[in-house]
Amino acid sequence: MELDGARVLVAGATGVLGGALTAELAARGARPALAGRDPERLARAARRYPGAPVLLFDAYDPASCARAVAEAAAGLGGLDAVVTAFGAVAFGPAAEAGDEVAEHLMAVNALAPAAFFRAALPLLAPGSVLAALTGVVAQAPQAGMADFSASKAALAAWLGAVRREARTAGVRVLDVRPGHLDTGFADRAVAGTPPPLPAGGDPLRTVAAVAEAMAADAELVRTAPDGAPVVERRAR
Ligand SMILES: NC(=O)c1ccc[n+]([C@@H]2O[C@H](COP(=O)([O-])OP(=O)(O)OC[C@H]3O[C@@H](n4cnc5c(N)ncnc54)[C@H](OP(=O)(O)O)[C@@H]3O)[C@@H](O)[C@H]2O)c1
Incomplete structure (x- = not known):
């Protein structure tokens, strides 16, 4: 897709990756709409984009996700891309997680992005893009992260099916599956404490790769063993 002038809704624009991606896309000429759940953090994030639509949603409320899409489209005069960059994580043995935590992760990480899309x-x-931050756990589930891994794998599966459906309409579906990045996400877990993690990768490199992938109509961004983001034209 042509990013210059593209009307892009970033859901989760208050997060580290969502904020950096909004800045990266705007630097390439895109016109952003910013969605988030916290009014103050959202207003702060939007200061850099005068006139950009600002939309509140909560991942627990699918109607609020659909409403944010409709309001972004109204505010920008249409939409060329929607990116979901929000998510939640929890740590600990599966037997100790509890149904509420499992339900929370599935709602925030799988059902809410699907509601946006x-x-x-x-x-x-035709030519538009849907993009979602899943993560490496979508393809490589980790011990101590069963429900988190399952929620991201569920979203990746949903994206894979929708990619096939949307291809004939010329709409691209991009799955962004980075490994661990240096954003502090793990320290904001809704339950449990993270295991010792290797040093995280550079979020800005990943965000630049996401913008490249959107511009190239690519289907997958993953992390190479050396930590470098890799853009794959076709997801396998
Ligand atoms: N960092 C990594 O290592 C890594 C690697 C692969 C994939 N990812 C994925 O990238 C995404 C963003 O992560 P990040 O690293 O940028 O972390 P982050 O800075 O903590 O961002 C998380 C975002 O999710 C939002 N959020 C959480 N629960 C929500 C809810 N119920 N309703 C609406 N918004 C909600 C947060 O909103 P508030 O500002 O209101 O808290 C924030 O904008 C996540 O999906 C994560 O799984 C991260």
Whole structure:
């Protein structure tokens, strides 16, 4: 897709990756709409983008996700891309996680992004892009992260099916599956404490790769063993 002038909704624009991606896309000429759950953090994130639509949602409320899409489209005069960059994590043995934590992760990490994309699909013209931050756990589930891994794998599966459905309409679906990045995400877990983790990768390199992937109509961003982001034209 052509990023210059593209109307892009970033859901989770208050996060480290969402904020950096909004800045990267805007630097390439995109017109962002910013969605988040916290009004103050959202207002702070939006200061750099005068006139950009600002939309509140909570991942627990699928109607609020659909509403954010409709309001972003109204505010920007249409949508060319929707990116979900929000998520939640929990740590600990599966037997100790509890149903509420499992439900939380599935709602925030799988059902809410799907709600955004479901609302966006009927609005998108050929050449548009749907992009989601899943993570390496979507393909390589980790001990101590069973429900987190399952929620990200669920979203990746949903994206894989929708990619096939949307291809004939010319809508691209990008799955972003980085390894551990230096954003502090693990320290904001909703339950449990993270295991010792290797040094995280550079979020800005990943965000630049996401923008490249969107511009190239690519389907996958992953992390190479040396930590470098890799853009794959086709997901396998
Ligand atoms: N960092 C990594 O190592 C890494 C690697 C691979 C994939 N990812 C994925 O990248 C995404 C962003 O992570 P990050 O590293 O940028 O962490 P982050 O800075 O903690 O961002 C998390 C974002 O999710 C939002 N959020 C959490 N629960 C929400 C809810 N119920 N409703 C609405 N928004 C909610 C947060 O909003 P508030 O600002 O209101 O808290 C924040 O904007 C996540 O999906 C994560 O799984 C991260």
